Amino acid sequence: MSKTLAIIGSGWAGYTLSQKVSPALYNIVVISPIRTIQYTPLLASAACGLFNFRLAEEPIRRKSRTSVKYYKATAENIDLQKRIISCKAYSTLPEEKESHFDVSYDEIAIAPGCDIQTFGTPGAKEHAYFLKTTNDARLIQQRLLEVLDMASLPNTSEQAQRDLLSIRIVGGGAIGIEAAAELFDLWQEEMRHLYAHLDGKLTITIHDVADKLLGTFDTSLSEYAMESLGSKPGVRIATGSHITRVDSDAIHTKEHGRLPFGMLVWATGNGVHPLVEKLPVKKPEKGMPRILTDRQLRVLRPDGSVIEGAYALGDAADVEGESLPTLAEVALQKAEYLVAVLNKKGRTGAGADGDGTQIQPQPFVYKQRALLAYLGQRDGIIGGRQEWKGNSAWLAWRSGSLGWTRSWRRRAMILISWAFIWLGGRDIARR
Structure with missing residues (x-):
């Protein structure tokens, strides 16, 4: 009989495992509150009307993978010794009434992702918009149209107009910068012509506690990004900005006091997932708590010994001795590695080669990929072995949007959407 492989999470890691681990070798069960993978690099584009939300x-559940079971639930705890998940x-x-159930497993891949990081800022979760799911992107689009109408x-007085049209983005990483860039393009290319009476009144302010934006890029590229964004009309950069409180219509900073907004987008990075906090596993002594694994992605106990049959990957996990970033590319590479390990293990037996010899899989090695960021008006930067900036970097970033999707159908539909926008503008401008 096939073993049961339980997968916690439907992000980049969990989704890849659910679609590529052989169903002939494992009974695959996915436990996640979200029934889809969210293509996070595409969410800002979807929010700004470059294509339909469902393409992100x-x-x-797929016709080609009908044997994969999906439970719309959260994993509240895992008994790693008895191999039982409390859901x-x-x-x-x-x-709907609360419903609890248990799932037994033989092998488990823990990839719940991360929670929203607000650093405990009062009012942030209540009044800010986030950019982690397609529903978040939909809410941002709706809010933008609402403030334009109001x-x-x-x-509405002129000062009230300026307050409503003040968009503040907290977080100077790639997600925050790309959200600012896409919103700027939407306003410049479409909305300011429809709302000509509001032209010159919309502002986009990027707040970050650090003294520069895009800290994961080299200094030269970070400086280029700040210069490029700062030169765009209506875009402002507020580095060294310490936010102390968020109200329904304003943020409060140590430096400038109360600052009004019509929409606040919070993109400050990742926080620890509640499940990770509960698990009795090894975690880093400093920084965000993450599940530490060995180089075969096996979960480690607090004493450093391996928990057999338990793997961890995605943003919620790190390899002991490493400090891998919480990027989609890292999660994808770990998932592809674990797919090969599990499929081979399922065919040949636990840790055994074809002749029964006990073996260990080759250790996981992360291959650094280029870092990309869009800056608006067909400008971008790429960091890595080669550094690009300008129009060529934008083309690479835009074509990379197609690479993130897992199906040819969605790639084709995104291309068609871009073609219609080039011919007749964005649908968001007609709503």
């Missing part, structure tokens, strides 16, 4: 996600059904329906009312 892919479902776990709570996830529902947004107010009348600012257009005849009884």
